Amino acid sequence: MKRLHSFILKSFLGPLAFTFFVCMFVLLMQFLWRYIDELVGKGLEWTVIGEFLFYVSATLVPMALPLAILLASIMTFGNMGENYELTAMKAAGISLQRIMKPLTILVVSISISAFFFANYVMPIASLKTTSLLLDIKNQKPELILKEGIFTNDLPNFSIKVGPINKETGMMYDLLIYDHRNRRGNTNVTIADSGTMVTSENNQNMTLTLYSGNMYEEVKVKSRNKKHPSRRIKFGVYETNVPLRSNKLKRGDEDRYNKNYRMLNLRQLQHSEDSLNKVLNKSKGLFIKGLIAKNYFKKDVKKLRKDSIKVKELLKKTKNVDSLFHVIPLDKQLRSVSNALTFARKTRENTSRKEGEFIAKEKYLKRFTNEWHRKFTLPFACLVFFFIGAPLGAIIRKGGLGMPVIISVLFFIFYYIISMTGERAAKQLVMNPALGMWISSIIILPLGIILTYKATTDSTFFNIENYIDFFKKINPLKFFKKKNA
Template sequence: MKRLHSFILKSFLGPLAFTFFICMFVLLMQFLWRYIDELVGKGLEWTIIAEFLFYVSATLVPMALPLAILLASIMTFGNMGENYELTAMKAAGISLQRIMKPLIILIILISLGAFYFSNYIMPVASLKTTTLLIDIKKQNPELILKEGIFTNDLPKFSVKVGEIDKNTGMMYNLLIYDHRENLGNTDVTIADSGTMVTSKDKLTLNLTLYSGNIYQEVKQKPRNRNKNHPSRRIKFQVFKQNISLPGTDLKRSDENRYKNSYRMLNLKQLDQQEDTLKFKLDEDKHIFAKSLSSKYFQKEPRNLLQDSVKSVLVKQKILDADSLFSNLSLLKRQTTISYALDKGRKTRETISRKNNELSAQVKWQRKFTNEWHRKFTLPFACFIFFFIGAPLGAIIRKGGLGMPVIVSILFFIIYYIISMTAERFSKELVIEPVWGMWMSSLVVLPLGIILTYKATTDSSVFNIENYIDFFKKINPLNLFKKKDA
């Protein structure tokens, strides 16, 4: 049995590693395709890009690992079924459960490792990825000039070039807007030709212009945009200027600014943050209810005269609202109704506005609850997908990357759609977080149980001939033929 277990483990570990890296590569390419505009043209060093891709790869493990387990299990048992190795094992009296036993132990260990990864490593990777992505977005891009198009890559300048000689680097028909004073288009330079050369340290841009004019609006305080202001024109044959560049070094921001986000916390921190949010929400509800009640429903007397009137009314026991209202004159009745309607509208607007604020707080709190459940859904998904893939491979008996890939992607898409939809419902407060985060697992779990049972009993689930024979039996034409006979 030790040799058999070693053979099964070797047959599974190879496809698992192969499919895991394939899934990671596909998901990473999808991520790069989404954020390619943020990375290109920023002058980033390869070490920064490698660091960023490493952190991104760590955040993609929850999607890649379950799919890799599903693919590897289908391929492993599909290959053994196609090569009649499963048949030989069953003929020797070894059941499918005993064949799967070493892999079940391995999947349990992988699930425990996935839980540890999701609880301790994923928050750090998410924090690093988020911080680095924000820093990259803030990084000023390299200056890339295109003919006939305004370029705003140069800080505080807007440049348009009519034509560029690629051999000499000379530019023609330049139009430059200087926005360093933040006063709009008050400083414009027009030149017939010119060059732009970056210094070796990439901190200064040496601008040389030939045969042009500088149009400047004279500064006046206060400046009225609706009136004309004096301006001056400076004509030049050669104009040189050094413009400071921000440099290509990436400026790192403080990670503590984002460490309290729900994706950057482990289970213990999520519990603490969720308790804090619940306490704050309950406190806001209590304060609002108290202020609303004292402001609109229990209005206190404003002076001593009202106190005396109230005491007299209490003694005479005529505090009935209907009787008080009926004793008023018509004009006072109309005034009272108008006043009550105005107070009612204001109360409704106040309640509606506060309800939106409280709903936003609840939605933010719900994200922490969903993230808490996500720590457990990843290892459970690995466990479920194995019990779908292993019996499915034993049933279809097809190895390689053909049928297993199609079946795996189909099951994973169904699982992913259910997961994303249910999680969205949970975020929008339609369903509870437990159902939202575990809905996909609860839907797929019975499928794994059924497939395991079918594979254990050697049921031909995917035998098309059985379904064709079944439909032939229920064909109405065959029934009429039997009656005629």
């Protein structure tokens, strides 16, 4: 049995490693395609790009690992079924459960490791990725000159160039606005041609212009709106321009450490309890204020001396409606109008507060969703194995053809249900626990059914049986018999 278990493990680990790296590559390319505009032209060092891709890859593990396990299990058992190795094992009296036993232990170990990865590694990777992505977005792009377009990437300069000789680097028909004096477009230079050469340390750029004119508005202390200007004609003009540093400026990572994606289970529970206490306290204060100030409106004005009759009536009766009918008609109308105005303001205030409380509750539920996500990843790995292994034993097709198609269809089905449940939980339409676990709840019975069918050697997924069935009910044979 040790040799058999070793053979099964070797047959599984190879496809698992291959499919995992393929899934990671596909997901990573999808991420880069999404943020390609933020990365291109920033002059980033290869170490920064490598670090960023490493952190991004870590955040993509929850999607790649379950799909890799599903695909690898289908390929492994499909290959063994196609090569009649499963048939030989069953003929030797080895059941499918015993064949799956070493892989089950391995997948359970992977699931436990995935839990610790999601709880301790994923928050750090998400924090690093978010912080580094924002730093890259804030990084100024490199100086890229385009023909006929103004470029503002050079500090304190706005440059427009005409044709550019790519072989010599000579630029023609230059128009340069110098903003170093901080007084607007008061210094304009027009040159027939020119070159830009960057220093070895990339700290400065030497700008050399040929055959042109410089127009500058002179600043004078005068109330007259007219300002004198001067023109300087030159044959060769050279100046040094300081460049921006190409080194990435790192921001403080603590600005994101309170986000729900950057917390582990203990931190999520603590943050959720704290936010829940603050929310309940805000609701209690609002209810108390609503009862004290809005439920019954008191007149702050002092009663006049001639209102003795009203005081006597208040002592005699506790019914406010009877007092309302005592006052004159014009005061009744005024009271009703004031009451309606006050009620409308109260309703608007209550509606606004209700929206604020709902927004806070939605944000609070995200902590709950993230808490459950720590457990859905390892459970999905386990469920996908018990779907893929029996399914591969049933279809008996190895390679990358049929297993890839079936794995992608199953994963898309699982992913759609998972995203729908999570979105419903975020919108408070569904309980967070049910929303995060609904995909696993739906797909778990499928794994149980497939395991049962594979154990009983069911031919439910055998395509040849369906082909034979349709051959038996061939309508051409029916018409031949009828004509005969």
